[in-house]
Amino acid sequence: MIGSAKVRALLEDVLRRSKADQTEVLLMGQDAALTRFANSAIHQNVFERNAELRVRAVVGKRVGVAATNDLSEAGRQRAAERALAIAERQPENPDFPGLPQPAPIPSVHGYAASTAGATPEQRALSVKTICDLALEQQFNASGALRTDCSEIAVANSLGVFAYDTFTSTSLKTVMMGPDEGSGYAERASVDMEQLDVEALAREAVDKTLRSRGPGALPAGEYPVILEEYAVAELLDYLAYVGFGALSYQEGHGFMAGRLGQRLVSERISIWDDGLDPRGTPMGFDFEGVPKQRVDLIRAGVAAGVVYDTQTAAREGRQSTGHALPAPNSFGPFPMHLFMAPGEASREAMLRSIDRGLWVTRFHYVNVVHPRQAILTGMTRDGTFLIERGELARPVRNLRFTQNALEALASTQAVGDRLLVVGGFGGATVVPALQLGRFTFTGVSSQ
Amino acid sequence: MRDFTNRALDTAQALGAQYADVRVERKEVQSVTVKNGRVEAVSETDEQGFGVRVLVHGAWGFASSARPEAEEIDRIAALAVAIARASALTQREAVDLGAAVKSVGSYRTPVQRDPFAVSLDDKIALLLAADAGMRSVPGIGVAEGSMEAQRIARTFASSEGSYLEQTLVETGAGIEAMAVGENEAQKRSYPNSFGRHQGTAGYEFVEALDLVGNAPRIAEQAVQLLSAEQCPSGLATIILDATQVALQVHESCGHPIELDRVFGAEAAYAGTSFLTLDKLGAFQYGSEHVTIVADATVPRGLGTFGWDDEGVPAQRTVIVRNGRFENYLTSRETAARLGRFSNGTMRADGWNRIPLIRMTNINLEPGPWRFEDLVADTDQGLYLETNKSWSIDDQRLNFQFGTEIAWEITGGKLGKMYRNATYTGITPRFWNACDAVGREWQLWGVVNCGKGQPSQSAHVGHGAAPARFRNVQVGVL
Structure with a gap:
């Protein structure tokens, strides 16, 4: 890590060098390590140190961006000059509202020394714990343990300066046993000490034992219990197609024209909150704007979308602090999603289903129809038929093709515990769900 | 240096x-x-x-x-x-x-x-x-x-x-x-x-x-x-345009032939492969019309280079010959496990990533059919153009694709337009149902091929031409 004082000096140096009307400098630095395992042994083990400087130069309403990871004086000068030259050589963008003004940045605690100081040996020993438990059962363990330490800083010529350091760690494992059994477990946290490696391994072992010898089950509509992993996947994709202001304004996201309308069950509330310490907190976005909590779905009703400076200006409002790094044609994005927990235990949800499916996780989800929030994907690593309130038997993986809003509209119960799962860029914090209807359109087979 | x-x-x-x-x-x-x-x-x-x-x-x-x-x-x-x-x-x-x-x-x-x-x-x-x-x-x-x-x-x-x-x-x-x-x-x-x-x-x-x-x-x-009308559902004869054939090759052939994936290196992420070692040289992957090569030497391909990131020269390898599965994409380490030499497909997405086995240019070889003849030879069916959505299971068997547009084929002619077309299938059954490949062959570039942790995005090529498949489930949406 470069450190706050040096980073501030670097950014202020670039601001001084820039001859643009307005200038923004974003620095994203990281020490990222990842230990990957397969066949119950480490097969890939990597470390990366990088820091990128991204200069956004504004001339009138013309904007140019130049990025470099050459932080030398020559590199900084070149980036400032290139950004200006790009801005000067293009037509004006009447939509551009200017860079954001400074605002107080809330303090968050997104750093843990245990993660920042994790050594290759520590990661390897955690992996060994998982592999040893898998090998006891003659299972095959694979997965990845990531420990990242990053620093993000934003400064602009209007007086914005924001800096913070962050850590994040995630641990995932897939176990495979005889007779096509497989299991999964995942945890994410700011603090590596919070990862209970053995509990995670035992969860995957248990699932692998239970899922041996999956049988065929015809495609069709079933009530389902979605574990937190599956719920997080659905939520991430909903965010991707609908919770940002751009898809709302352009009319192709599922939230467009529906604010204030009931979209899903009143049991469902979804929001984004970069300040909540239960996720991976971050006090500001990539424009240096303080992050705000934004209610997206409140008791089933479409409540809002997230904004950056440009999309906010179109509606005459303030950014909610959800900008991605410039240049960004995707628009603002919620990176810290939460779904409200309910009161149902997993056991109670299971007991209440006469015939249905238990889904551990989804695989390779993709958007079929963004306006209607129709998604497709596969189940994976533990899909079970529920009969008379019990897990009757494992079944082969199924393909779903489902309007995610209609699925959430059929919510019958919401789990009483929250799990932190790695999301698109941050973390997603969700409960398990019991849904009345979920449409499976195919079965995996040779 | x-x-x-x-x-x-x-x-x-x-x-x-x-x-x-x-x-x-x-x-x-x-x-x-x-x-x-x-x-x-x-x-x-x-x-x-x-x-x-x-x-x-x-x-x-x-x-x-x-x-x-x-x-x-x-x-x-x-x-x-x-x-x-x-x-x-x-x-x-x-x-x-x-x-x-x-x-x-x-x-x-x-x-x-x-x-x-x-x-x-x-x-x-x-x-x-x-x-x-x-x-x-x-x-x-x-x-x-x-x-x-x-x-x-x-x-x-x-x-x-x-x-x-x-x-x-x-x-x-x-x-x-x-x-x-x-x-x-x-x-x-x-x-x-x-x-x-x-x-x-x-x-x-x-x-x-x-x-x-x-x-x-x-x-x-x-x-x-x-x-436009919603694309109908049911079993149909379909003709895919070359860009959709390219993505079909990518997902259902390009990924499952990666030998590191076969050995389990990607098991926790994108999954494994149905093309297990017992199938090498002994599996009818597709019909006789299906020949697929990995060719890192073809001009203008996104998978074209001089040497891979282990220093192995770029080369051309037949993967599927007249439907028979013959070869994987290999690295030095994985090829050695089979007693073979690498066919030069290790590529890294930048200085900060390790090389992985990646597709080079995975090409479906052209067939004899002109597109207009292919349509004229189809009594009832659908012509599907330009990929819109894609998903495939963790062994690369069950896939579902959506296309931006579809056209009815009736009596050997293109008819009305359909929207929201999807089709789904099981990889080897689908490729064995291919009964014609076109001659209008072009090399297409895919710039968002994801693999590995930390994630790597590869740029890969696919030579493809329009192709026809029989008895395909369409329109599940």
Whole structure:
């Protein structure tokens, strides 16, 4: 890590060098390590140190961006000059509202020394714990343990300066046993000490034992219990197609024209909150704007979308602090999603289903129809038929093709515990769900 | 540069590495996006760094840094060795790379017109002209165009004596028109979806696309799709356009033939492969009309280069010959496990990533059919164009694709337009149902092929032509 004082000096140096009307400098630095395992042994083990400087130069309403990871004086000068030259050589963008003004940045605690100081040996020993438990059962363990330490800083010529350091760690494992059994477990946290490696391994072992010898089950509509992993996947994709202001304004996201309308069950509330310490907190976005909590779905009703400076200006409002790094044609994005927990235990949800499916996780989800929030994907690593309130038997993986809003509209119960799962860029914090209807359109087979 | 690479290799070996390689890269990217008549984003990115990969007692370690300084070389080489020693804590089998590889030389992408020498004004003007062409059609809500130029200068050196210098240049562009209606949004893209079509070539690649000439056509189709009928469901004969065939090859052939995936290296992420070792040389992957090659030598392909990132020369390998599965994509390590030599497919997404087995140009060889004859020979069916969605299971068997547009085929003629077309199947059954491949073959570029953790995005090529498949489940949406 470069450190706050040096980073501030670097950014202020670039601001001084820039001859643009307005200038923004974003620095994203990281020490990222990842230990990957397969066949119950480490097969890939990597470390990366990088820091990128991204200069956004504004001339009138013309904007140019130049990025470099050459932080030398020559590199900084070149980036400032290139950004200006790009801005000067293009037509004006009447939509551009200017860079954001400074605002107080809330303090968050997104750093843990245990993660920042994790050594290759520590990661390897955690992996060994998982592999040893898998090998006891003659299972095959694979997965990845990531420990990242990053620093993000934003400064602009209007007086914005924001800096913070962050850590994040995630641990995932897939176990495979005889007779096509497989299991999964995942945890994410700011603090590596919070990862209970053995509990995670035992969860995957248990699932692998239970899922041996999956049988065929015809495609069709079933009530389902979605574990937190599956719920997080659905939520991430909903965010991707609908919770940002751009898809709302352009009319192709599922939230467009529906604010204030009931979209899903009143049991469902979804929001984004970069300040909540239960996720991976971050006090500001990539424009240096303080992050705000934004209610997206409140008791089933479409409540809002997230904004950056440009999309906010179109509606005459303030950014909610959800900008991605410039240049960004995707628009603002919620990176810290939460779904409200309910009161149902997993056991109670299971007991209440006469015939249905238990889904551990989804695989390779993709958007079929963004306006209607129709998604497709596969189940994976533990899909079970529920009969008379019990897990009757494992079944082969199924393909779903489902309007995610209609699925959430059929919510019958919401789990009483929250799990932190790695999301698109941050973390997603969700409960398990019991849904009345979920449409499976195919079965995996040779 | 040799001083730099020698220092990294010497340090790693002095600390105990039995094998070491180092890649030093500089990557420049210029991208331009226009949207609704305005310049949405213009950026230039310049990135450099180096990565050291080592084997210590048969275990891998890799470390990388953006700071090309003497002390940092020593620190990173030592860290790579320390990481490899940590990897050995779980070791069950030592890595064997097979016979040593010593390659020396240089390679440069043939370019007629350097894309970085073309003025930004010209690029913006071209995209804005295409944008205007799309927005000239009433009903278009969002018109977007993008262009990208990329240049990578890469030096590779290994402790076995390889020393390679390569400069790879890519250029690409594309346009999209979206019509938005009540509870419906429809998009058409040209020449391909995923934002753009790209190749290892100069600006001549973009000039040949005729973005402006095609802009009104795709915009009109996007608007027409809003009121088109929903694609019917059922079993049907389908003809896929070449771009959709390219993605079908990508997902259902390109990925399952990666031998590291077969050995389980991706099990926790994208999954494994149904093409297990027992099927090698003994499995009817497709019909007799299906021949698929991996060819890193074909001009303008995104998977075209001089040597891979282990120093193995680019080559052409038959993967499926007349339907019979014959070969995997291999690395030195995985090929050695089969008693073979690598066929040169290890590629890294930058200085800060390890090489993985990646598709080069995975091409479906052309057949004898002209497209018009293929349609004329089809009594009832559907013609599906341009990918819109994709998903495939963790063994690469059960897939589902959606396309931007579909057309009814009746009595050997293209008929009415359908929207929201999807089709689904099981990989070997689908390819065995292929009864005709067209002759209008083209190399397509896919710029968003994901694999590995930390994630890597590869640029890969697919030669493809329109092809026909029988008894396919369509329209599950």
